[in-house]
Amino acid sequence: MRVGLGFDVHRFIKGRPLVLGGVEIPSDVGLDGHSDADVLLHAVMDALLGAAALGDIGDHFPDTDEQFRGVSSVVLLRRVIQLIGERGYRVGNVDVMILAEFPKISPYKHRMIELLAHELSVRIEDVSIKATTMEKMGFIGRREGIAVEAIVLLVDRVN
Template identity: 50%
Template sequence: MMRIGISKDIHRLVKGRPLILGGVKIDHDLGLLGHSDADVVLHAVSEAIYGALALGDLGTHFSDKDPSNKNLNSEVIVKHAVKQMSELNYEVSNLDVQIVCESPKLAPYILKMRENIAKLIFTKIENISIKATTNEGLGPVGQNEAIEAVACVLLKEKN
């Protein structure tokens, strides 16, 4: 059986925080505001996996009201989602991620993000697609006030 999940995450850009996307530190003067490290890519990936498995949303598993999740490395969240996936006898067939931001330009970081996510979800890099685009100046993302990520994952039963 195949299962599909989709998720979107958005966080506000602020001074004084690191910018981490796909588990990779990005050289930029602004970072994302959030209870955890605010990695919108890993949040969207994790929640897409939860969704594909009908296990709720990110907040169901990692509440922003829980002080133990303060500044949490989002790789912990992905590992939890992958553990749930494995326990239900599924694995990633492919993952497609779109990152929407006006700046910085992400092309130099895409390969590293793909490599990192492939390791985290135990799949080949060929199964991971990450694209970056802008919002053409529209809305909070277009005004460089936020970064957004959308993830779509296809899961398959393990052999």
């Protein structure tokens, strides 16, 4: 078994879709980034890569590479899952914490869980997504962006 921890943060920006956990959320702001800036999937990818000692998403999908501009983070996640498999691992479970004042996560959480379970080839019961506010403190509390922490368990493919 191997455990990985991931963290990511993106600021809000006008004129972009808000994508979180592979789900587009209606909003007048999105997240700033080179890809679709899906902060949730970025944190999960970093956790996966860390658990397998494969670096981080910047190593594999640098923001200096134009092929990744605007790309769906689901596409990037699929490549990370492929790398994990090549190392002989599969996902056991994933636990995610979203830190955000906005948007309200609960209406979209089940779709995010379903998407992650499907992409990670695990049961819905193996994916946890939680959210908390920052009680109006700091950049998150001022609604300037979103942060996400993720932890994953990798197990040998033979289990």
